[in-house]
């Protein structure tokens with residue numbers, strides 16, 4: 218279906234049947250997607266237990282679940298809110314089913330028990346909120362997904378062919394060069410984003426596709442459209458498709474082959490959608506004429522709507538009837554038969570993957586495009602640092618070597634470096650967006666923490682260097698810091714290391730606390746702390762021992778402050794004020810006071826800053842940066 222068709226459907230709110238997508242229009246040669254490995258996917262005795270939040274006692278949130286989906290079939294996991302849909306979907310995909318949950322039971326493909334690695338190799342998982350990168354176009358999103366997943370044996374032409382093929386299959390041909398959309402620049406509609414999310418997983422060639430509420434946030438026409446595309450491609454390629462779904466319209470519901478109906482973690486029905494109405498009629502709950510069957514099933518067991526215990530009783534009855542039903546017995550027999558049969562061996566199945574170096578390069582390329590296109594990543598920071606440079610250059614304007622400028626010079630060094638570090642918080646949202654994409658790609662077995670961390674570090678360097686140059690060219694010369702090439706380049710080096718360290722801190726904090734407001738607050742707090750103990754507000758010889766020995770020596774801002782101070786003061790001489798009688802009034806004690814001057818090196822002594830240690834400080838800065846990055850990497854490794 219074309220974009221215009223989608224838009225008009227959603228605008229007019231026309232009935233789903235009127236907007237039935239004409240999938241034949243999009244028929245493409247996606248033969249490479251064809252699944253001839255997984256013949257069926259089944260599970261039985263599946264239990265998920267948690268520690269009850271309130272009572273701390275063990276609690277089953279999924280009980281004795283069993284199911285069987287054959288290749289080419291599409292299963293809907295349905296149930297009222299809190300019934301365990303996501304728990305079941307996650308358990309089947311070998312993901313953490315719920316916080317702190319223990320999962321037991323067998324999950325098999327072709328009757329063979331699956332390992333985590335096998336599930337990752339065989340399946341793709343489309344999250345409810347797919348982490349698409351807003352500044353990439355549809356085609357770029359697909360190409361990067363393909364490059365992250367396809368082995369080098371697939372030629373570039375073939376990869377592009379597959380990408381274009383899937384774009385067309387999902388009716389996104391006319392949006393191929395449209396960006397996904399950022400908060401500043403609008404791109405795809407909600408339905409198009411969902412379709413892109415699904416097709417970017419399909420390009421990785423999964424045999425089993427899990428979808429968490431693929432229609433959430435869409436109206437009924439768009440929901441039908443998304444499900445129809447998925448069904449069409451699944452049927453054509455013999456894929457196993459399992460989706461959790463919330464209140465589908467009747468036509469969307471009819472797209473599914475099988476239904477798994479849950480309530481309170483218990484199964485109320487598992488079987489063909491086409492036979493569900495007859496089953497419920499048989500156990501005493503016939504569907505009234507002209508009723509949306511999906512809605513009827515949900516209302517039947519929705520204990521949230523219970524006023525007098527009636528629905529609870531009914532739900533218990535439905536579950537009981539299911540447990541006694543011949544359909545359930547038949548399901549268990551079928552699962553048993555498959556495990557005893559001689560299906561295709563999957564134990565030695567291994568997905569072909571790209572070479573070791575391909576993934577970091579692909580990530581680097583993708584981050585590069587994002588960095589220069591996405592104003593949120595670096596654009597806003599460029600503008601902010603430019604503004605700060607002009608502000609500082611005009612406030613700390615044209616200083617000279619008269620002694621009244623010594624303190625303002627020191628203030629400019631402190632404020633410039635500390636404020637620049639502080640403003641690195643502007644990177645938090647862009648990093649969290651990348652982290653979200655990483656988490657989903659990692660869960661799909663596409664990217665590891667090392668590739669992510671290395672590419673993130675490398676891609677930041679040229680932008681941070683440009684920011685440093687932009688700020689320094691304006692501020693250094695307007696304020697009239699030590700006017701020499703070497704002075705300028707040393708300043709640039711310190712500021713660059715300062716920004717790299719500040720950004721590394723953002724990476725560490727945001728990797729640890731994935732919530733925007735928390736990451737922002739913690740980074741701001743830490744930078745405030747580093748400012749307090751860097752040796753400017755309280756000179757090192759005055760700073761109390763706790764702050765000095767616990768924090769000062771690991772404070773990256775302290776080394777930047779000292780490095781810039783030495784750069785400015787070590788070789789400069791300042792003039793005292795001449796007073797009556799030919800004497801001088803000097804603000805800083807110095808061996809040159811007698812001749813009306815102050816040696817810059819003597820100013821450094823007031824702050825207990827030693828000279829000749831710049832090399833060591835450079836080394837420590839690099840160590841701090843490496844430490845932040847290494848810790849961030851470890852956080853990601855531990856957070857499997």
Ligand SMILES: Nc1ncnc2c1ncn2[C@@H]1O[C@H](COP(=O)(O)OP(=O)(O)OP(=O)(O)O)[C@@H](O)[C@H]1O
Pocket residue numbers: 267268269270271276278296297298299300301302303304305315316463
């Ligand atoms: N530690 C816990 N203690 C008590 N209940 C828990 C705990 N962890 C999960 N649950 C419950 O397990 C149930 C299953 O949650 P799940 O997210 O799978 O439901 P869902 O059907 O996907 O809901 P929704 O449609 O609202 O997303 C919920 O009722 C949830 O409150």
